[in-house]
Amino acid sequence: MEADRTPHGSNEPPPHSHSATCVNCGGATSYPPPPSWSETSPPPVYRPIRAPAINLPPNHNVQQTIIMTPVPQAEKVPVVSPTYHFQTPTKIIHSDDDIRRFRDSATSKNYLGFVVSLSESIRGHKLSDPCHMSPVTTSVVNILQTLTQFVEEIPPFPQSARYGNLAYRDWHGRMTENADSFMLQFLPPDLNSATVELTPYFTDSFGNLSRIDYGTGHETNFAAWLYCLARLGIINEEDYQAVVSRVFVKYLELMRKLQLVYSLEPAGSHGVWGLDDYHFLPFIFGASQLIDHKYMKPKSIHNEDILENFAKEYMYLQCIAFVKKVKKGLFAEHSPMLDDISGVPNWKKVNSGLLKMYKVEVMEKVPIMQHFLFGSLINWE
Numbered sequence: 001m002e003a004d005r006t007p008h009g010s011n012e013p014p015p016h017s018h019s020a021t022c023v024n025c026g027g028a029t030s031y032p033p034p035p036s037w038s039e040t041s042p043p044p045v046y047r048p049i050r051a052p053a054i055n056l057p058p059n060h061n062v063q064q065t066i067i068m069t070p071v072p073q074a075e076k077v078p079v080v081s082p083t084y085h086f087q088t089p090t091k092i093i094h095s096d097d098d099i100r101r102f103r104d105s106a107t108s109k110n111y112l113g114f115v116v117s118l119s120e121s122i123r124g125h126k127l128s129d130p131c132h133m134s135p136v137t138t139s140v141v142n143i144l145q146t147l148t149q150f151v152e153e154i155p156p157f158p159q160s161a162r163y164g165n166l167a168y169r170d171w172h173g174r175m176t177e178n179a180d181s182f183m184l185q186f187l188p189p190d191l192n193s194a195t196v197e198l199t200p201y202f203t204d205s206f207g208n209l210s211r212i213d214y215g216t217g218h219e220t221n222f223a224a225w226l227y228c229l230a231r232l233g234i235i236n237e238e239d240y241q242a243v244v245s246r247v248f249v250k251y252l253e254l255m256r257k258l259q260l261v262y263s264l265e266p267a268g269s270h271g272v273w274g275l276d277d278y279h280f281l282p283f284i285f286g287a288s289q290l291i292d293h294k295y296m297k298p299k300s301i302h303n304e305d306i307l308e309n310f311a312k313e314y315m316y317l318q319c320i321a322f323v324k325k326v327k328k329g330l331f332a333e334h335s336p337m338l339d340d341i342s343g344v345p346n347w348k349k350v351n352s353g354l355l356k357m358y359k360v361e362v363m364e365k366v367p368i369m370q371h372f373l374f375g376s377l378i379n380w381e
Helices: 060-068 096-105 106-121 137-151 167-186 190-202 216-231 237-262 281-289 300-302 304-310 317-326 336-341 345-361
Strands: none
Touching: 060 345, 096 106, 106 216, 106 237, 106 281, 106 345, 137 167, 137 237, 167 190, 167 237, 190 216, 216 237, 216 281, 237 281, 237 317, 281 317, 281 345, 300 304, 300 317, 304 317, 336 345
């Protein structure tokens, strides 16, 4: 899962181009010069990517911003009144000024407070622990299972391109066609009109139809969709543990299947300097699960026996195991940030650090949040 391809029209060499003496390779080695592509003729089997990977070490200013950011706190979600007027949500963020306005808004703080509440609900719990399952959470799990079944029914096309199997568009089309009826499966009759607002968040949670990619912006739309359900009062705090351990786990299972079957491209990947090519929230929730665990520490991710035996019960370990499965080579080289995090002394610090990082690196980044939707449930202030 490399992410350091050169965009079309660029004559820049790759990040590590070998010369006659290759210091990084430990000796004098001769290599032929890389082929050059003309302005009018892209490389064979070339598909443009959404944005060039930012394959650079983390910016010191960004690190300082994360360090100085207060740890986000849990907030109670305000439930809307029964006489609510719903509206089709739209994209509003286009600039750093928009980001600053959103960052300082009550809407942003409350959404992030919801994410913290979800994180706290799973603290100290295994995924298999008993939890309250309401008819709504049961219905949502069934919907995600139906979407997983769609993958079985829509096999990938045989094609040589590394990323972006076109059969994904058929899957996405079927998901979109059924989205309204999915919402009506769990909405009470007096809230049926909420589909106009809920469906766009839902359909934008599983990747992009034209780019055939997926990233933390889509994942954030799924969390925003769950937040909207909380705003409507059809899920509440007693549901939160199930929302993480049943709903979000099923969503994660579906997304990994989509990534592998249809070769979804990482949306706006930071190359090796990102936390993960596709996800962020399961690391937050997974770190919370492990807070105060008697035996497992952040460094335990390097123990293959622990990963093999406990990945099914702990989301963070599951994420690490998946990264090791799909990426080749040394873990410290392909995932240096996750490797660095393993040196943090305890899971509480990991969890709070990841929450701060999510705020700065996801919710305050224009390339990600330009796709975020605002309506009446998540309003622009």
